[in-house]
Amino acid sequence: MSVISKFRTSFDFSIPIHWHPGHMSKSLMKMKQMINDIDLFIEIRDSRIPISSINSEFEKMIGDKKRIVVYSRQDLAPTESQSQLEKSLKTLGYDDFCFMNCKSLIDTDRLLNRIKKNELKSAYGIKRSSAMVVGMPNVGKSTLLNSLRKAGVNKGKASKAGATPGLTKSLASSVRILEYPELFLYDTPGVMPPFNPNPISTLKFALTGGIKDNLLEYEIIADYLLFRLNNSGSTEYVTQLGLQEPTDNINELLTHVCHKIGALHKGGIPDYPTAARFFVSQYRYAKYGLFCLDDVSVEGIQKQLDEMNDPSKISKNQLKKEHKKKLKERSLERYKRKMGI
Numbered sequence: 001m002s003v004i005s006k007f008r009t010s011f012d013f014s015i016p017i018h019w020h021p022g023h024m025s026k027s028l029m030k031m032k033q034m035i036n037d038i039d040l041f042i043e044i045r046d047s048r049i050p051i052s053s054i055n056s057e058f059e060k061m062i063g064d065k066k067r068i069v070v071y072s073r074q075d076l077a078p079t080e081s082q083s084q085l086e087k088s089l090k091t092l093g094y095d096d097f098c099f100m101n102c103k104s105l106i107d108t109d110r111l112l113n114r115i116k117k118n119e120l121k122s123a124y125g126i127k128r129s130s131a132m133v134v135g136m137p138n139v140g141k142s143t144l145l146n147s148l149r150k151a152g153v154n155k156g157k158a159s160k161a162g163a164t165p166g167l168t169k170s171l172a173s174s175v176r177i178l179e180y181p182e183l184f185l186y187d188t189p190g191v192m193p194p195f196n197p198n199p200i201s202t203l204k205f206a207l208t209g210g211i212k213d214n215l216l217e218y219e220i221i222a223d224y225l226l227f228r229l230n231n232s233g234s235t236e237y238v239t240q241l242g243l244q245e246p247t248d249n250i251n252e253l254l255t256h257v258c259h260k261i262g263a264l265h266k267g268g269i270p271d272y273p274t275a276a277r278f279f280v281s282q283y284r285y286a287k288y289g290l291f292c293l294d295d296v297s298v299e300g301i302q303k304q305l306d307e308m309n310d311p312s313k314i315s316k317n318q319l320k321k322e323h324k325k326k327l328k329e330r331s332l333e334r335y336k337r338k339m340g341i
């Protein structure tokens with residue numbers, strides 16, 4: 001795909017988003033307390049944001065324990081980015097990972113066989129083993145637990161799964177997912193890092209549905225989406241939305257969407273947040289194509305990991321101040337737009 005040169009080549013966003021409510025810190029603490037009872041961690045990351053969905057807190061917690069990384073939503077990420085990621089991870093020395101659609105029983109069977117063959121080899125007939133599924137919010141933890149239970153012991157759903165991030169709020173008791181060797185699995189609430197020094201990676205997480213709706217205006221998420229679509233030369237959105245041509249102007253695009261879906265207030269005033277939500281939801285249903293939002297080259301991964309592990313360069317207070325200032329500016333902008341000023 002060729003990059004259309006008249007579009008933006010960078011996206012200015014520096015609002016740090018903090019979402020680490022009490023239930024997340026409590027759960028993280030509880031997970032840490034249980035560490036000695038866990039034989040295997042199944043850490044889930046999203047194939048569309050394989051690096052931005054890493055929580056450095058899990059890295060510290062899991063340490064040298066047995067872990068398998070599951071890149072979920074394989075069905076929503078391009079095959080080229082998966083092959084590139086696989087190559088890069090192997091070059092960087094990682095090999096305990098797999099890609100899957102957590103809703104697919106074929107994929108789940110494959111994962112279960114792999115766990116039986118590799119991770120639980122030493123446990124046959126010896127003892128009951130325990131595993132824990134961990135990950136950021138909405139990456140597919142409960143879905144995977146339910147699929148593993150179905151594939152392993154043919155039992156129904158044990159955990160509530162759904163498109164709303166933060167659905168699982170507490171660490172529940174474990175459920176059996178294998179009879180022989182006996183394996184139990186704990187579902188855990190999605191945990192965001194207490195502090196993420198890279199606002200763009202949180203923005204990517206928001207775009208893929210990982211943070212609560214009220215934490216960031218949909219118009220910003222929609223603008224970032226438009227930037228990414230144009231920047232990758234992908235114009236499927238033009239056809240899908242019935243636009244005349246690609247645009248780099250989010251207001252222009254949202255005004256069109258408002259009229260297309262009838263998102264209008266009294267007097268025909270466009271309802272931008274509803275239009276933005278629609279634009280983003282279509283992306284999440286892969287209506288504009290399949291995308292990987294992270295750079296998965298060896299250098300790209302290394303750069304993102306370095307940033308993640310060295311937040312010391314950025315002052316938390318500085319970011320908080322900037323956050324407040326930006327929020328004020330945004331609400332003024334929104335007010336002006338609403339009033340047609």
Ligand SMILES: Nc1nc2c(ncn2[C@@H]2O[C@H](COP(=O)(O)OP(=O)(O)OP(=O)(O)O)[C@@H](O)[C@H]2O)c(=O)[nH]1
Binds near residue numbers: 161166
């Ligand atoms: N297409 C696709 N959808 C998935 C996959 N895994 C999970 N989902 C969907 O993603 C949404 C979130 O899944 P959950 O299992 O609730 O995610 P979670 O990680 O438990 O969420 P929290 O409770 O926020 O921690 C649900 O609508 C699932 O159906 C996948 O591999 N492919």
